[in-house]
Amino acid sequence: MTSSPYKRVLLKLSGEVLMGDQPFGIDPAFVAELAKEVKAAKETGLELCLVIGGGNIFRGMAGAAKGMDRAQADYMGMLATVMNALAMQNALEQLGVPTRVQSAIEMDKVCEPVIRRRAERHLEKGRVVIFAAGVGAPYFTTDSGAALRAAEMGCDALLKGTSVDGVYNADPKKDPSAVRYDTVDYDTVLADNLKVMDASAVALCRDNKIPIVVFSIRERGNLATILNGQGIKTVVQ
Numbered sequence: 001m002t003s004s005p006y007k008r009v010l011l012k013l014s015g016e017v018l019m020g021d022q023p024f025g026i027d028p029a030f031v032a033e034l035a036k037e038v039k040a041a042k043e044t045g046l047e048l049c050l051v052i053g054g055g056n057i058f059r060g061m062a063g064a065a066k067g068m069d070r071a072q073a074d075y076m077g078m079l080a081t082v083m084n085a086l087a088m089q090n091a092l093e094q095l096g097v098p099t100r101v102q103s104a105i106e107m108d109k110v111c112e113p114v115i116r117r118r119a120e121r122h123l124e125k126g127r128v129v130i131f132a133a134g135v136g137a138p139y140f141t142t143d144s145g146a147a148l149r150a151a152e153m154g155c156d157a158l159l160k161g162t163s164v165d166g167v168y169n170a171d172p173k174k175d176p177s178a179v180r181y182d183t184v185d186y187d188t189v190l191a192d193n194l195k196v197m198d199a200s201a202v203a204l205c206r207d208n209k210i211p212i213v214v215f216s217i218r219e220r221g222n223l224a225t226i227l228n229g230q231g232i233k234t235v236v237q
Contacts, residue, residue, distance in 0.1 A: 006157055009157050009158070010150040010157075012143065012158060012161065013161050017034070017162070017217055017218070018030065018031055018084055026087050028091070032094070036095065037217075037220075040223070042126075042128060047123040049150070050131070051142055053084070054078070057080035057083060058077050058080040060077035063076065073138075075138060078104070078134050079105070085101045086101060098125075102130070104145070105136055119153060123153070146197075146201065147210070150210050151205075155210060157213055158211070160215070161217025162216065163218055165215060165232045166181065166215065166232060167196050169194070183235045185236070186203070186237070189202050205236070212235070212237075
């Protein structure tokens with residue numbers, strides 16, 4: 001692997017990615033493959049934080065749409081992200097990668113609370129830090145949590161690994177003529193509602209000058225390629 005342009009990054013994964021080819025939940029085999037990608041990135045000397053969504057288990061907004069109290073539904077979604085974080089921690093540590101989970105909702109029997117200086121120390125010691133439970137409050141998505149942690153930890157970039165290989169001017173699954181951006185600015189994303197991340201997350205990255213790199217995490221080896229500044233992606237900057 002060639003030298004990465006980044007020293008410290010935050011990798012945001014959607015919870016749906018952990019399903020693999022399953023319709024629901026966590027596919028341990030696919031999580032193990034993701035862990036191998038993270039390990040390969042870590043072995044280049046990169047300092048790496050992760051945030052994982054919870055949509056493979058429970059999505060707060062979906063629950064609210066079906067009549068649940070929005071705040072209650074969001075708390076359930078936050079707990080789903082903790083489950084995903086623990087699954088990824090297990091997969092990484094089985095590969096010999098020291099990993100710590102920090103949760104914005106304190107649950108000291110299973111993980112640490114979010115403490116920025118402790119997280120900094122973990123990164124300096126070569127550990128992967130997985131931030132769980134979003135920002136610890138309802139009405140915020142895990143995208144906002146990822147942007148917050150990226151800013152808090154002084155990350156050089158926020159990498160968003162999804163099932164799509166970048167940002168398009170329309171939904172490529174519905175519109176075959178949709179065009180992918182190589183680069184696009186934050187204000188265009190917000191003005192055109194391009195659905196990269198929610199508006200508060202994009203604005204937070206813009207205000208802290210953190211580029212957002214959107215790429216497909218489902219292609220084996222793609223994380224390493226993107227970290228080298230290559231591959232198919234969209235950079236929001």
